[in-house]
Amino acid sequence: MSLPSTGLPAEQVLDELRALRTGDLPTHGGRTLAYVYDSGRAGLDELAAQAHALASATNGLDPTAFPSLLRMENDIVAAAAALLGGGQATVGSVTSGGTESCMLAVHAARAARPDVDRPKVVLASTAHAAFHKAAHYFGIEAVTVPVDPATFLADPAAMAAAIDDRTVLVVVSAPSYAHGVVDPVPEVAAAAGERGVRCHVDACIGGWVLPYFRALGEPVPDFDLSVPGVTSLSVDLHKYAYCPKGTSVLLHADASLRRSQFFASAAWPGYTMLNSTMQSTRSGGPLAAAWAVLNHLGDNGYRSLAQQVLSAVRTLRSGIGAIEGLRIQGDPQSTLLSVVADDSVADPGFDVFTVADEMTERGWYLQPQFGFESSPPNLHLTVTASNHGSEPALLADLASAVDAARRSGPVSLPEELTAAIAGLDPSGLTSEQFAGLLAMAGLEGAGTLKRMAEINAMLGAAPPGLRERLLVEFLGVMYTPTV
Ligand SMILES: Cc1ncc(COP(=O)(O)O)c(C=O)c1O
Known part of the structure; x- marks a missing residue:
């Protein structure tokens, strides 16, 4: 596609967008059991869209220029802290999503310890991949500690044993994405606290629903900021707070823990760059939409x-x-x-x-x-x-x-394909080898996949390092504009 030489009428553009959207998974009605969070409440989307529109052109880059954003962010952080065991000293930031909150928690912990050479983050093996992304981006070693093989819960003794002088952060989940179980936060946080190491609770997916489960009488294990040793906690608003995509909260037990999260640069001739999160220009749209949804519900x-x-x-x-x-x-x-x-x-x-x-x-x-x-x-x-x-x-x-x-019957991969996978070296995989694998699996191209079982079986047969390479290749194929 190139831009139309004469712009199209608004209604035509919207019609095209509507037509494109018919190929997507449904976002409402409960038929898509991943990626989307539908409250089923009539009118909530409309409220969020109106609030988003009211603030979408504002810029969180400079909260002194847009004090409404500052006020809404402080309101949201205070509400999250009150829900999740925070005290008077609790502070936080609104980020663009769970991955940004998790990455910032890692960054803040790492930046607070410039004395540590070759820092490590200790993770239960069920921790979200966002922590591996943080380790990858920030040059930190991720030490993954296997969870209990039957319960999938973090093993506090093994986590404690994995902490050493290079550890800047320990991570547990409430709950883990893959199995929905709440890690033993008090034991792990105590072990981290004893060593003077920060402990982050990833409550991105559970943080806005577990407190309400507890209020309804469910036996929810202790997991929040009231647990001694927990120094930070992430909770996504675009999950169980049913807000539009683009908002999460990262809470810190006190301001001294958050300071290293912030970034200021005076090393250039332009405006003062002072950022609380990874983004610099930051639309007020998602923040305003979340603020409206939280207050309305x-x-x-x-x-x-x-x-x-x-x-x-x-x-x-x-x-x-x-x-x-x-x-x-x-x-x-x-x-x-x-x-x-x-x-x-x-x-x-x-x-x-x-x-x-x-x-x-x-x-x-x-x-x-x-x-x-x-x-x-x-x-x-x-x-x-x-x-x-x-x-x-x-x-x-x-x-x-x-x-x-x-x-x-079960999917069986052609023998030549399993042999080809076994013989591949992830570090040297070429686009041609990838295309060859797709052809062997009888798959014409990345864009035409309807039934995924075969491709999943192929990916499942590949060891994790190779699977990552295959997926990156796949992403490259998908994100190629057809000229
Ligand atoms: C436990 C947990 N942490 C982090 C994330 C990452 O969140 P996001 O997809 O908003 O970046 C998720 C997403 O499902 C999650 O379940």
Whole structure:
């Protein structure tokens, strides 16, 4: 595409956009069980869009020029701190999302310890990949500590043993994305605290729903800033606070812990560059939308949304457990489910990634997760309030998807393909070798993939280092404009 020489009428442009959007996964209605968070509340999107429009042209780069942004950010941080065990001293920042919050927590911890040579961050192996991204970007060593193979919970003794003089941060999750379990935060935070090391709780996905589960009487383990030794916590507003994409909060137990997160530069002749987060120019749109949604829903609104999602997750959990050949992994305490083929059956006779494809055909998106340590290939479900009421439909389709997957049998890769994968060196993989693999797998091109089970089986057969290389190659193919 090149720009039209004469601009198109607004309505025509919007029609084109609407047409493009019909190829996307649905963002509302509970049929997409990853990536999107739908409250199901009428009018909430419209409110957020109006608030976004009111502030989208403002610039958080200079909060003295746009004091409304400063006020809204302080309001949001105060609300997050109150919800998540913060005290009088708690401070924070609103960021663009979970990954930015996690990366900033790592950056702040690392920048506070200029005395440490070759710094390390100690992670439970289930910690979100955002921490590996931080380690990669900032030149920090990520030390991953295997979790308990049956419960998928961080192992406090092993985490404590992994802390050494080079450790600048220890990370636990509440809950972990892959299995939805809340790590033993008090034990790990105490071990970090004893060594004078910071401890970050990644509550990006659970932070805005677990406190409400607790208020509803659910047994939620202690995980927030009230736990001794916890120095920072991240919570995304664009997840269970049901705000539009583009907002997360990073809280620090006190201002001295946050100082190293900030960046100022006087080393150039332009305006004073003074940033609290990674962005510099920062639209006030997402912040204003989040502020509006939080104030509109209020504590009561979140409590009733938590009640709906709790009911949905309970029904889905027991219903999935009752489908022959499926099992829920671990003991999830939040809103996330990980579904595996039941290994108590000697040969379940199907592949869970085929079940995902069958569900796609039935209008549901379940997210494939590859095997990792003791966790076999499985399907992830992010359950939201909008799943309440349609649980029977999802369960009926899942049962029929399993039947269909059984009929097609497990995916088997051509022998030449498995041999080719085994012989590949990730560091030297070329675009031609990648195209050859796709051809061998019978896949014409990255843009034409409908059924993903084969490509997932191919990726699953590749060791993680090679899988990363293959995925990067795939990304390059996808992000190539057709001229
Ligand atoms: C526990 C956890 N941390 C971090 C992130 C990253 O958040 P984002 O996708 O907003 O960057 C996620 C996303 O699902 C998450 O579940």
